[in-house]
Amino acid sequence: GQNIDQPTEMTATEGAIVQINCTYQTSGFNGLFWYQQHAGEAPTFLSYNVLDGLEEKGRFSSFLSRSKGYSYLLLKELQMKDSASYLCAVRGPNAGKSTFGDGTTLTVKP
Amino acid sequence: NAGVTQTPKFRVLKTGQSMTLLCAQDMNHEYMYWYRQDPGMGLRLIHYSVGEGTTAKGEVPDGYNVSRLKKQNFLLGLESAAPSQTSVYFCASSTSGSKNIQYFGAGTRLSVL
Numbered sequence: 518g519q520n521i522d523q524p525t526e527m528t529a530t531e532g533a534i535v536q537i538n539c540t541y542q543t544s545g546f547n548g549l550f551w552y553q554q555h556a557g558e559a560p561t562f563l564s565y566n567v568l569d570g571l572e573e574k575g576r577f578s579s580f581l582s583r584s585k586g587y588s589y590l591l592l593k594e595l596q597m598k599d600s601a602s603y604l605c606a607v608r609g610p611n612a613g614k615s616t617f618g619d620g621t622t623l624t625v626k627p
Numbered sequence: 628n629a630g631v632t633q634t635p636k637f638r639v640l641k642t643g644q645s646m647t648l649l650c651a652q653d654m655n656h657e658y659m660y661w662y663r664q665d666p667g668m669g670l671r672l673i674h675y676s677v678g679e680g681t682t683a684k685g686e687v688p689d690g691y692n693v694s695r696l697k698k699q700n701f702l703l704g705l706e707s708a709a710p711s712q713t714s715v716y717f718c719a720s721s722t723s724g725s726k727n728i729q730y731f732g733a734g735t736r737l738s739v740l
Contacts, residue, residue: 558734560731613660613723615672
């Protein structure tokens with residue numbers, strides 16, 4: 518099975534940089550996803566990593582180390598609209614199945 | 628450009644009642660999923676399907692049944708609702724490739740009294 522750990526809550530200041538960590542233990546690994554979920558809304562895709570290293574997409578970057586079972590999501594130049602829950606999800610060996618962490622609620626303050 | 632559509636958006640049931648949640652996608656995706664999300668928690672997989680006519684159990688399948696008679700539709704049924712099934716239910720769909728990004732519907736908020 519899969520076990521995924523993320524911090525429950527984080528707070529940061531507008532304009533700053535924040536790093537949200539995700540650690541996982543898995544019986545099989547076929548990729549790691551980050552999703553953003555605003556309160557009362559559906560999750561939306563942010564990033565995907567399957568190989569070690571950094572993937573950059575605008576203000577958001579995601580890093581993966583498969584040997585350490587570790588990923589992080591880096592958000593730069595924080596904006597108020599970045600206040601949301603960030604979900605880490607690991608795709609396991611079974612086709613189509615991903616296991617989600619409980620999410621990290623990020624609050625951006627002025 | 629509908630994407631994934633869930634109906635209904637809200638529902639209140641009494642204990643023991645049954646209902647069906649409908650999910651429809653127009654992206655020709657092979658895979659479809661049903662999740663539940665409880666307050667302060669992530670998404671827990673109830674059932675999923677890797678193609679028309681196929682279904683499989685996820686992490687929390689008890690008390691739910693599903694059917695995928697058409698590729699674009701995935702139905703979630705509650706035969707005898709219980710208060711523990713009060714939750715927000717999300718449907719999602721994805722391609723079958725390695726980078727199978729999931730696209731989510733807006734959710735169904737279900738209360739069982």
